Structure formats: C-alpha cells, structure tokens
Amino acid sequence: MISSCPICNIQVLTVELEQHASSHFEDDDQLQRDMELAHQIALAESNTDIVNGPEHCTGSFTSDSNAQGASSSHSGYPHHYAEVLDEQISCLVGAQIRSKFQEVQGGIMNLLKSCLESEGGSSESKISGYIDHHQSLPSEDKGWGCGWRNIQMLSSHLLKQSTEAREVLFGGSGFVPDIPSLQRWLEIAWDKNFDTIGSSHFHDKIYGAKKWIGTTECATLLRSFGLRARIVDFDSTESSSLQSKKGKCAANRAQGPMDKFLIKNNPPKSSSELCREDAESMRGQQVLVDWIWNYFASGCSDRFATPRVTISNKTPLYFQHQGHSRTIVGIQKKKGRGSQDQYTLLILDPGHRTADLERTLRSKKGWQCLVKRGVHTLRKPQYQLCYVDSGIANSEEMEQLKTIDSILVRF
Incomplete structure (x- = not known):
C-alpha cells in the first residue's frame, strides 16, 4: 500500500512511512506526536470517516490570510519549532474526523x-x-x-x-x-x-x-x-x-x-x-x-x-x-x-x-x-x-x- 508523507507529500510504502517521516525530525522532541499523526494519515485511505479530500483540507493556517489569528500565535517561537507546529496543524486539518450527531430536520x-x-x-x-x-x-x-x-x-x-x-x-x-x-x-x-x-x-x-x-x-x-x-x-x-x-x-x-x-x-x-x-x-x-x-x-x-x-x-x-x-x-x-x-x-x-x-x-x-x-x-x-x-x-x-x-x- 502506498501513502503520502504528511511532511513532504512524497509517495512511499506504508510500511516505510514511519522511517521516512522520522528522517524529517531527527533529534526533535516532537517526533512521537508527529508519528502518531503520520499513522492517522496512513490509515486515511482505508477509513472513510477521515476527511482528507481537497474540499476539506486547507493546509497550514499560516498560508491563509483569513486565519491571521491562528498564525500570529507563532510569533516569538524559534523558526524550527514554528515549522514543526505548522506541520502538526496541517496534518490534523487533514486527519480530523467529523463528529457524528443526529441531525434534526428543520433545526x-x-x-x-x-x-x-x-x-x-x-x-x-x-x-x-x-x-x-x-x-x-x-x-x-x-x-x-x-x-x-x-x-x-x-x-x-x-x-x-x-x-x-x-x-x-x-x-x-x-x-x-x-x-x-x-x-x-x-x-x-x-x-x-x-x-x-x-x-x-x-x-x-x-x-x-x-x-x-x-x-x-x-x-x-x-x-x-x-x-x-x-x-x-x-x-x-x-x-x-x-x-x-x-x-x-x-x-x-x-x-x-x-x-x-x-x-x-x-x-x-x-x-x-x-x-x-x-x-x-x-x-x-x-x-x-x-x-x-x-x-x-x-x-x-x-x-x-x-x-x-x-x-x-x-x-x-x-x-x-x-x-x-x-x-x-x-x-x-x-x-x-x-x-x-x-x-x-x-x-x-x-x-x-x-x-x-x-x-x-x-x-x-x-x-x-x-x-x-x-x-x-x-x-x-x-x-x-x-x-x-x-x-x-x-x-x-x-x-x-x-x-x-x-x-x-x-x-
């Protein structure tokens, strides 16, 4: 099975996804969390509940001028830390799951x-x-x-x-x-x-x-x-x-x-x-x-x-x-x-x-x-x-x- 790396979007074998993604964050304290998110991305192709289509995924907040409030909260962070945080956000935007609730007709x-x-x-x-x-x-x-x-x-x-x-x-x-x-x-x-x-x-x-x-x-x-x-x-x-x-x-x-x-x-x-x-x-x-x-x-x-x-x-x-x-x-x-x-x-x-x-x-x-x-x-x-x-x-x-x-x- 082929999956996309959540960091660089390169297509790799799913079984090699963790090792590949690890190379982006060697010696980084955030590695464990990033790997958990990477696993969610890897499972996205087989889980219809995970919303990862282009119509729902907007990528990192910092790329959207309408999300000025979210991106500005990075101010004062070391550049590398801010990048890692943005990557986590980008992964979560694509991997988050819609809450299941009973819709009431008419509201x-x-x-x-x-x-x-x-x-x-x-x-x-x-x-x-x-x-x-x-x-x-x-x-x-x-x-x-x-x-x-x-x-x-x-x-x-x-x-x-x-x-x-x-x-x-x-x-x-x-x-x-x-x-x-x-x-x-x-x-x-x-x-x-x-x-x-x-x-x-x-x-x-x-x-x-x-x-x-x-x-x-x-x-x-x-x-x-x-x-x-x-x-x-x-x-x-x-x-x-x-x-x-x-x-x-x-x-x-x-x-x-x-x-x-x-x-x-x-x-x-x-x-x-x-x-x-x-x-x-x-x-x-x-x-x-x-x-x-x-x-x-x-x-x-x-x-x-x-x-x-x-x-x-x-x-x-x-x-x-x-x-x-x-x-x-x-x-x-x-x-x-x-x-x-x-x-x-x-x-x-x-x-x-x-x-x-x-x-x-x-x-x-x-x-x-x-x-x-x-x-x-x-x-x-x-x-x-x-x-x-x-x-x-x-x-x-x-x-x-x-x-x-x-x-x-x-x-």
Whole structure:
C-alpha cells in the first residue's frame, strides 16, 4: 500500500512511512506526536470517516490570510519549532474526523421556537439561532464528555452563524470534529502557549484521556483560532473572600480546569450555615438570570421577532457548575405574582438523547422537562459561563488572549 508523507507529500510504502517521516525530525522532541499523526494519515485511505479530500483540507493556517489569528500565535517561537507546529496543524486539518450527531430536520431551535410560541399565558423568550445537539454516548464519553459535547454544540453555532469563525475554526474544515480531534486541537493550543497554567493540570496531554474539562479549556481552544471567547464567574461574596484568603484564586482569573466544580466530601453543616447558603443561593439565582437575560436581549432585533419569541445574535452559553455542564440556548420570562418576574433557562443537555429532544419538541408534549430549568434549580455555590464575542483577534490581541482570565460577578 502506498501513502503520502504528511511532511513532504512524497509517495512511499506504508510500511516505510514511519522511517521516512522520522528522517524529517531527527533529534526533535516532537517526533512521537508527529508519528502518531503520520499513522492517522496512513490509515486515511482505508477509513472513510477521515476527511482528507481537497474540499476539506486547507493546509497550514499560516498560508491563509483569513486565519491571521491562528498564525500570529507563532510569533516569538524559534523558526524550527514554528515549522514543526505548522506541520502538526496541517496534518490534523487533514486527519480530523467529523463528529457524528443526529441531525434534526428543520433545526432543533426552530422546533423550540414553535413550542415557546404555542405556550399559553404571558411569556417572553430570547433564544439563540442555529445549533446542533451533540449527545454523550455510552460507548464513547458517558460520564466525562459533557464538556467536549458543549464545545461541539457551541462550535456548530459558530460554524453556521459566523463566516469569520467558519474560516478559522478547525483549519477551515467547515465541520465540528469528534472528541479525539478536539483533544488534539487543545494540545496544539497549549503548544502555542495558550493557558500555560491550565495546561499544567493535565501535564500538557489530553489526547485519549477520559478527563473532565470546563469553560477554561473551551475558551483556550476557541481563542487559539483567534475567537474572542470570554468567561464569566458567578460566585458568592463569602466563598470568593474565603478562596482569596486561601490563595486559591484571583479576582480576575478563571480557576479552571474543574477544581472548584468537583464534588468533595465536606463535613456536615450547621443550621446557620445552611441558612446563609440559602440566602446566597437566592441572591445568586437572581444575579445569574438577570445577566443571562440581559446577555441574550442585548443581541436581539425585531427582524425575526414574534410576540413571544425573539432570536438573539448572541452565541449560546457554555454553562458550568459543580458536577456537570450544559449549553444555555435561551431564557424565558413570565409575569409572576406582583412585580416579580419568573425566569426559566432554556438548555440543551449532552446527557439527553437527541431523538428524545426531537420527538418531544415536534409533538409539543413533554419537551419542558428536557429543555426548561427553573431558577429554583440553581442552588450551586458557583457557576461559570463561556461565550464568544464577534470578530477575529489581531496578532497583538492574540497574545493577550493566551492568558485565560474571567469577569468575576459576586453575589
């Protein structure tokens, strides 16, 4: 069998591919990773799932002026190291695999919009545009892959709604990669010195690992393509002050990757502690939903508005809390008793089956228990959100984006 060398494109026998490719990187610390990618290329001819045709492979980012954000992150590297990094990127662009997901005819957000419009009573909803639901699979990522699935959902929105994002994301492939391919992209982001502190938690390796990730890794991955991914931390004044005294976090830094969201064995709490936590929870609920409502409302126009539902041009929100993460695609407000409005988050959960979501939304029966989450369910002490501002960063901004910081909202 004949294969192309991923480095020089010379046709060689597949059995000799590793030895040939090794000659390009003698005495190079990156040899092992390059060989793994070379093996993927060698298998591409026999694997129909691997996308390596000319219509999907754009080559190295540095050859495309539209990918200015990605190429500029090489600045300051030794020339040889930059070349190796570009070669890794070029290989991954050709070898990455499209994520398999169930497409919903008509679009899942159109079905949700129809359900919201059909509800009785007085309500007003703000929702994102197009998004695909990516579910966790028992055979692949059940129990640990929710973070990657939320990245896939957010990426599906960006690829559909933003021409700029489509040109730079995943080498311009135009599709959402599977989890192993996303893990490779995150490692490349770390190699570009994005989030060096966070990468140390994983010892700079994530490919093939069944490890939880969070908003920090989502922002790191998207920022490495030049996208302006932002993180917002919601934390109580008491718990934030306590963490600051212990030296565990700074007010302007995302904690990441999952430290403060992992379930720990804590001692029993007194009644006064429980009462204080209830008060914190109520404050946190209102601060969080107010922020989310204002976020989606700030991107709304009357172009696609109906009396009940308005489409926002804002990206969905990667929503992280203790033990799980989901994707917020909108928010609903109903007039409550007196002057108090009642808010409900509209979410897509990777833990739900896409088939169940489509069936209930299409029939308009039972969809609320899968999509709606009332404010009373928001009882965690901390939350993180990740969203993406429009535009592509220039070279100077790319350097700033390498440090993953956050906006801290205390309650």
